[in-house]
Amino acid sequence: MSTLTLQPIQRVEGTVHLPGSKSISNRVLLLAAMAEGQTRITNLLDSDDIRHMLNALQALGVSYQLRADRTECVVDGLAGFFQCAVPVELFLGNAGTAMRPLTAALAASNVTAHLKGEPRMYERPIGHLVEALQQWQADIEYEKEPGFPPLTIRGQALQGGLVRVNGSISSQFLTALLMIAPMLSGDSTIEIVGELVSKPYIDITLALMQRFGVDVQNDDYQRFVVRGNQRYQSPGSILVEGDASSASYFLAAAAIRGGTVTVTGIGKNAVQGDIHFADALAEMGADVEWGEDFISVTRNQLRGIDKDFNAIPDAAMTIATTALFAKGPTCIRNVYNWRVKETDRLAAMATELKKVGAEVEEGQDYLKITPPARLQHARIATYDDHRMAMCFSLVALSDTPVTIEDPDCTRKTFPNYFSLFQSLSR
Numbered sequence: 001m002s003t004l005t006l007q008p009i010q011r012v013e014g015t016v017h018l019p020g021s022k023s024i025s026n027r028v029l030l031l032a033a034m035a036e037g038q039t040r041i042t043n044l045l046d047s048d049d050i051r052h053m054l055n056a057l058q059a060l061g062v063s064y065q066l067r068a069d070r071t072e073c074v075v076d077g078l079a080g081f082f083q084c085a086v087p088v089e090l091f092l093g094n095a096g097t098a099m100r101p102l103t104a105a106l107a108a109s110n111v112t113a114h115l116k117g118e119p120r121m122y123e124r125p126i127g128h129l130v131e132a133l134q135q136w137q138a139d140i141e142y143e144k145e146p147g148f149p150p151l152t153i154r155g156q157a158l159q160g161g162l163v164r165v166n167g168s169i170s171s172q173f174l175t176a177l178l179m180i181a182p183m184l185s186g187d188s189t190i191e192i193v194g195e196l197v198s199k200p201y202i203d204i205t206l207a208l209m210q211r212f213g214v215d216v217q218n219d220d221y222q223r224f225v226v227r228g229n230q231r232y233q234s235p236g237s238i239l240v241e242g243d244a245s246s247a248s249y250f251l252a253a254a255a256i257r258g259g260t261v262t263v264t265g266i267g268k269n270a271v272q273g274d275i276h277f278a279d280a281l282a283e284m285g286a287d288v289e290w291g292e293d294f295i296s297v298t299r300n301q302l303r304g305i306d307k308d309f310n311a312i313p314d315a316a317m318t319i320a321t322t323a324l325f326a327k328g329p330t331c332i333r334n335v336y337n338w339r340v341k342e343t344d345r346l347a348a349m350a351t352e353l354k355k356v357g358a359e360v361e362e363g364q365d366y367l368k369i370t371p372p373a374r375l376q377h378a379r380i381a382t383y384d385d386h387r388m389a390m391c392f393s394l395v396a397l398s399d400t401p402v403t404i405e406d407p408d409c410t411r412k413t414f415p416n417y418f419s420l421f422q423s424l425s426r
């Protein structure tokens with residue numbers, strides 16, 4: 001297995017132009033594919049998750065022109081769901097933002113599809129979404145384990161109506177239902193059972209649906225009302241915000257060993273909830289400056305915090321390694337669904353943090369981290385989880401090197417992460 005050893009970094013300083021948001025890129029690609037008209041997408045992310053969506057759209061008959069560097073794409077909308085005369089097999093890797101919304105879109109399309117992915121995708125639950133779609137009369141079959149991909153979907157016209165979806169494991173199930181609801185023949189009401197997790201991702205979904213001309217009534221994230229028989233209208237062109245989860249590593253680096261680091265491509269009005277990672281850094285003591293199109297962080301003394309991170313599960317992982325540099329313990333609460341992401345992130349984080357010397361308490365849905373007096377050099381397993389690899393790069397902002405196994409696993413969302421991270425070293 002390949003490894004990357006990062007030598008101790010004394011100081012970071014500089015500006016990073018963020019790659020496009022994964023969550024926005026994959027939503028916009030799908031909306032553009034189903035919309036009426038042509039959509040020019042700029043600052044598209046180029047990473048595995050987006051390639052899986054692009055390949056799937058191509059297999060489903062969507063035509064698009066991708067610029068050579070793959071960060072700009074012009075999509076010819078179908079003005080409706082997919083139509084395929086022959087069955088298709090789609091490989092979606094481990095991309096939740098492709099698997100979940102495509103499951104819904106295909107269930108309402110005139111197509112038979114087999115949805116495949118990497119082995120870990122077959123351990124990530126999708127039952128709540130399938131059960132909801134079945135209430136709309138969708139025909140979806142589990143090919144292996146009930147409740148998990150791979151899936152066989154025999155798509156057909158759906159009428160919408162009342163549907164109840166469990167929101168306690170992933171917000172992506174609701175996102176998937178919302179994205180297809182306006183194009184169903186009748187009106188729909190989507191009711192949430194249990195407490196909805198990761199709520200800010202629903203704001204991203206609703207904001208982008210609005211950019212494509214569709215308004216949704218949101219009753220306090222408990223009930224969503226969507227008028228049926230509508231068509232998405234292309235907004236013409238759309239700029240993808242920088243990825244706020246990807247920004248977290250650079251902002252944390254500044255808080256630990258700045259100097260000042262500025263990220264551009266997101267700012268105080270960004271639609272992604274993960275920008276509020278910067279608020280958590282401020283609570284820990286860092287100095288944060290917000291602009292229209294940038295966020296800057298400057299080092300200050302850091303202290304541990306105890307906080308509910310349910311709204312920003314991805315960026316919260318960066319808090320776990322930032323906590324190694326704070327005074328006192330940090331508690332990351334209400335992140336049960338870390339267990340069903342790229343790996344069991346609660347277990348993986350606890351194991352690897354202990355390797356560098358931290359004292360860690362792993363609860364069912366929380367992690368409490370007490371930093372060691374001095375960090376130890378360790379070889380960090382990354383579990384094919386891009387965020388494990390990126391989070392642990394922060395350990396190098398000490399007097400100790402860190403060795404990261406399989407650093408290329410960042411290709412899921414951020415292929416050139418390590419070169420950008422090292423470019424900030426002064």
Ligand SMILES: O=C(O)C1=C[C@@H](OP(=O)(O)O)[C@@H](O)[C@H](O)C1
Binds near residue numbers: 022023024198
């Ligand atoms: O909708 C999205 O774009 C995402 C929602 C979140 O997942 P959950 O809703 O499953 O927490 C997040 O972790 C994921 O990386 C992207």
Ligand SMILES: C=C(OP(=O)(O)O)C(=O)O
Binds near residue numbers: 094095314342387413
């Ligand atoms: C959970 C993540 O990805 P996915 O979109 O596959 O759910 C993530 O990027 O941290």
